[in-house]
Amino acid sequence: MSDAIKHECGIALVRLLKPLSYYQEKYGTPYYGINKLYLLMEKQHNRGQDGAGIATIKFDVKPGNRYISRYRAMGSSAVADIFEYVQKKFAAVNKAYPVESKDTDWLKEHVSFTGEVLLGHLRYGTHGKNSIESCHPFLRQNNWMTRNLVVAGNFNMTNVDELLQQLYELGQHPKEQADTVTVLEKIGHFLDDENQELFDQFKKDGYSNIEISAQIAKNLDVAKILTRSAKTWDGGYTIAGIFGHGDAFVMRDPAGIRPAFYYQDDEVLVVASERPVIQTAFNVPLGAVQEIKPGHALIAKKDGTISQEMFRQPATQKSCSFERIYFSRGSDADIYKERKELGRLLCPQILQAVGSDIKNTVFSFIPNTAEVSYYGVMEGINTYVRNYQKDVLLKRADKISDLELEEMINITPRFEKLNVKDAKLRTFITQDADRTDMVQHVYDTTYGIVKDHDDTIVAIDDSIVRGTTLKQSILTILDRLNPKKIVIVSSAPQIRYPDCYGIDMSRMGEFVAFEAAISLLKQNGLAHVVDEVYQRCLASITKPKDEVENYVKAIYEPFTDVEISAEIARIIRPHNLKAELEVVYQTLDNLHKACPNHLGDWYFSGDYPTPGGNKVVNKAFMNWVEGKNVRAYFSN
Template sequence: MFDDSVRDECGIAVAAYLGHEAGGLETADPVDAARLIPGMLLDIQNRGQLAAGISTFSPERRPLIRTHKELGAVSEVFKLADKVANKALMQRLAGTIAIGHTRYSTCGADDVSYAQPLERVHGKPFKWFSFCFNGNVANHQQLAGKLVSEMGYHLTRPDSDTELFMHYLAFQQRGQRKANWRKALGALCRVIDGAWSLALINAAGDLVVARDPVGIKPLCYGFRDGYLLAASESIALQNMGVRDIVDVAPGTALIVEQGRLRVERFVPERRPAHCFFEWVYFANVASTIESQSVYAARARLGVALAELESETVTPDHIVVPVPDTSKAAGDAFAYTLGLPSIEGLVRNRYVGRTFIETDDRAAKVRRKFVALRGILQGRKIFLVDDSIVRSTTLAYLIDYMREEGGAAEVHVRIACPPIMAPCFYGIDMSTIGELFAPRFTDKPTLQGELPAETRRAMADAIGADSLNYLPVDKVASAIGLPQRSLCMACVSRKYPTPMGRQLFRQAQANVEAGITGGRTTMIANHCG
């Protein structure tokens, strides 16, 4: 996706030494947890490049919890290019439990104070904790208002979901006796509406790794050499040598107390609502989520898209996937039609994110991609992308392929249905007005293709010769899960939580009232 790319909020990683309970060996180092985190975060840095951090627990040092976090990529934050600096940092962070985080916020400041993990210091060890999470609190505004006006709290970062989460977690630990984690998480779910995966350590040596009640955000775990390892994506565990990887069930938590692990359900089982966009775009292509391979799902999306093709294929046609997340779908699309899939667009992987953040979209296209004229000139291109959100940058990319690449025709094929509604669960598309597809159609087409005249108008708007999307009813079978177990709210307008439905009604009201810009909230801006 290069259409003003949407951003997921973050990724989490966990390492906790459990010894023989986790298949530990006598040679395993019990204080090596911190050294495992940077590599795991590197594998899920597709989820966030703005900031990274780590918190560790060790009973052998005065600060029982120690936190390190900075703005920048994982390699920068953990000094991976400087062996001496990295070694010193890892020694300082040595401990038996570590949690890590990589952030790409949907909003909130690009400031280190928003980086995670977020530590809350307290004199009582069970009330002193650090935590990180991946997700979004949909009812942020209501909860923030309650904290301030009814409970007497002060929010130093009022737009931060993380600080909001911290206060509600701390509230569950009020009193002189440590709360039961299962009951605390259950109470939290009665208050918070949204999507989240959570990792928390406290200064008593507890670890909590939990997933929201409907499992919108992914989370998995496994064991290696005495360590419990958990992460937002399986690739982080696979590359650590974990072979038996288990998805954390929605509404359940891994809880470690006094070195013993248990898995507990903290809310009654509900119908799951896994974010389908993980398979379409967000997740690392090598990951597996809910036992479904991301690569295989994207390939099947490409096959399904090809089976709809009405364009007469000639020897002049080639398929060009938009790098990098569209490659699996593009290759499968090409194979199904008997066409070559060619890297006609080469991505410049050495241009940093900050360098390409510019309002000049034409310059952004040229800095990020090179159109290979020797490949594209005179050819009819099937340009395969994973989705269209806003369309503005895609239009520049098509123009660039014609002018610089010499493409004779550009036919855009999208391996995803039209994005018809905002996401309130952690993807930075919060208003209907910013979206491309609702400008051309009033409601989702839940079965079959969009009408031909609608697709023609869309293609004209972005300067393409033609445009087609994958229908909504083709997605679930390509992913390999029942449609009823997926959150597809952004394409179907059917939200899995009460606040999601309420916010969508507000988004529609904003459109009718001519309110544009900002984010859809009941009162004001939010997110973390």
Template sequence: MEQLKHECGVAMIRLLKPLDYYEKKYGTWAYGFNKLYLMMEKQHNRGQEGAGIASVNLNNKPGTEYMFREKAEGKNAITEIFSRVTEEMKGELLMGHLRYSTTGKSGLTFVHPFLRRNNWRAKNLCLCGNFNMTNIDEVFDFLTAQGQSPRIYGDSYITLELMGHRLDREVERLYQEATAQGLTGIDITNYIDNHIEMANVLRTTMQHYDGGFVMCGLTGSGEMFSVRDPWGIRPAFYYRDDEIIALASERPVLQTTFDIDSNDVHELLPGQALIVHKNGESRLEQIMPAQKLSACSFERIYFSRGSDCDIYQERKRLGEQLTQPILKAIDGDVTHSVFSYIPNTAEVAFYGMTDGFRKLHGDVRTEKVVWKDIKLRTFITDNSERNDLAAHVYDISYGSLQAGVDNLVIIDDSIVRGTTLKESIFKILDRLHPKKIVMVSSSPQIRYPDYYGIDMARLEEFCAFRATMALIEERGMWQLVNDTYLACKRELEKPKEEMQNCVRAVYEPFTVDEINKKIVEMLRPADMQAPIELVFQSIEGLHKACPNHPGDWYFTGHYPTPGGVRLVNQAFINYVDKVTKK
């Protein structure tokens, strides 16, 4: 499995009792930070390029800091930022973020949370999120048309400025209310701090965005919020009791951190916000009308931890549903077939796959054929030698099958670019001399880019797309490419709500099996001996296994938002322009 970078993981905590309550009951002033640390470590799978935390103390006096932030880069960022936490940073509001970039931008500047400072507590805003916005150009134009001049062109920074501007307007509204009531001086400030309505801020901010997001934030006056996109693309879960309110990107994180049952954890619904007021009162508010549910299926296949009770069963079903096509690929010879998986995210689907065969044929032969070693580091700078080392990230269990007699059925959660298969896995598996290799993907062919938070933006990255283009070239069908190119250009001239994904046309002349065979031809190392067959999950099988997460645009091209449709059409135009200029 080629690592896919996913943006990102969020964690929030609101302590509902006075801070000394937790110190007396749990024996440490750092109770909240300890819980935040655990929540972030349990979501380390969601971001390893950087991490950040923020806290707000509701009772610090003027002249002392009350809003804190720490950020760091690298895989050890979580440990680094929490090593800097001191008792002075303790607060009732805590927020954490784990980052994977999807834009290619790196550096501490791009690590969340983002902080907007002001002398008025209510105007201080700290944001982080799991998101990627498809229409940041439109939002940027909206801001500049108002006279603003953002210093950085990026969805995180621009969102901070837009929401900060709306927060300023909310404060001004309350200032006018307070003065109309005859309040003066500090009484006006207290009135503002106690009456901030974050729902107003969120409604006037998030209505401008197209994309998948879970946006989280804190204000200096003590407001906490998290809002989910109206299509439900990105996930968020929360827990409430009389001591704490907590939110995370994944349900098991809350279960483990607070030792609670899955029924105690609730999912934030599409378009909904969890808002916690300064006084600790919390409520759910519908910020945007819910759209057609498009919860991301890739969260279930790969990104989220498999320890979630529902995801575990879904991944098992994904594997089990592949029994019949695998049986066909091995010509029904279960006796002379060894079943295994690519470590480690495909392990649960492997259990489902073997369960399916056991139901049909009784016992089956399973082995841990592939091992993933630690990342190899080297001082060697020669590209060919470095590539040779990279090819040995995986290793095999020698003697795990009978050479020339046994088929090897090996499952992975997805096949995206195919680079790891070509450069490493196929070569190393061939050393076992299997009669045949059946490479199984628990997800369907990935044919289209993602624009909602995963680093898959260019069509040519996908082996399924490259194989399709190769078939078009071989069969003299380049007119299809020209027609699709022109159709994409026409779509971009339409209002975004009327656009259709024209790229789907290039796949229509070909069956899944035809594309599979071409992928094998492209990825097969030149000196490999064993024959290879690919088996992919079907779209129907995907939806049967994950019925509550219908977002399948990676596989079908059915994007849930206008921004996704616009970008995929543009991606095809970019691809053709690049190819024809060579």
């Protein structure tokens, strides 16, 4: 993607189903669980580079001994830093206690991070809140083992203010306005309730306090706790948690917005945000990895019982299509096919943009995530050429000259790597005071391929958010090759609306499509539409969220997609660009054809999967009108 956007976050959970001694005997290491957690997190590094954290819980620890371990770190090397810290601990123990360290029972008693349940999290910070305190996992601690709670997740709630009010009404006093706090305290409150109910029940039955603790751990109803906690949540979420005694869960929102995959055998239960990382870390086939169903929680009891239970009625599934276009690793079998299909489906629009002049067109892509879509374009263009050759030859078989025949047979599309991304330069320029000038050189190009003033360059991007990098760098670099025309092709549709479920796209003014629509309104004497939409948004503030519509759609209604694309091309065009410029976007229909199981498209269509989404988009528009450069919802 030319304009990188951030996403929060990635999770990994490992639940060992055998004693540590089993892994020592079979795999030659008592650290099997922590090693696998490292692999799962490192393979998901794409999902969070601002911070990371891990937590582990040990089973059946004697009173007075630690059973919860946690470590968090900041920065792009956070995962490596965390596991270097843990491995140094292990190495020191192995050196100081060479005999004892071979005894898994001794290790578990004396060494941290040797538990049976391990939870990891990778974080992308949003809007300036980026500190160690913001890194998951979060702890809610208590002297009662079954009241301890560890939580980490990939989520955003749209109704944090409402959830905070509910906590106030319960008598709590949260220390900050953040969805992580509301989630932690909501689950914690109903965990406390469940503990108290069970305590009262077993006390009445004559159990001693020590016996009651064991009975609570055995009988804790995890699904009931999650059902009560999530009753009023509005958002997209995959949330993982562990209770102090060892019960663990991973819950997924009713619309299946955020991803969650799991694998289970007789040795381990593992959950991650992406499927291929599980396949790689555990060497299992595609079919062995399953998705957690929307509105369900995968629950692993301390006794090893594993079930998937509904905590909220599933809604119409609207899994995030941006996961398929950009965020998730392209090594997933289905995502790879979908990204190729996104490229292939663009071919009719591309051919129209270049006048079907294959001979004088150079096809390329903008590194690095657009590469797979580019392969789809290659397939589509090659298919077009073969069909064109076949059609012409069949129709003119008895009339075609030898020269024409030779030219027809030798039509070969030109696929080249024109754009080269200089990652080291990008790291440097983020700290350079004169970034505007230096950013032009984030990308370089391959010289000597494009014919001066004859060729058209077609460059595939996976999506265009702001268009800033295109304007400041890519287009200027490509123009140095002296093409007749440049066609920028987005494998995603126009991004028109903010996300509020975990992607860092929350402000209307950041979208070049929105800027183009506003510009067209002014050009066509329709500036009054802005005020009319603002007034509708303003009037909806006091309405129940279920009654609120996305009024911002009216900004785009007067114009076709093609008109907005043309205005985007004008906006992102550098003032000194010599070549003709056209911008081509994927259609919504083709997006759904390519990704039929991931129909969440609210950032393109404005059709939000939860009522809170409509309130957020209206608030984001109001913020833009009022000149407030803030997000339209609270977050961690």
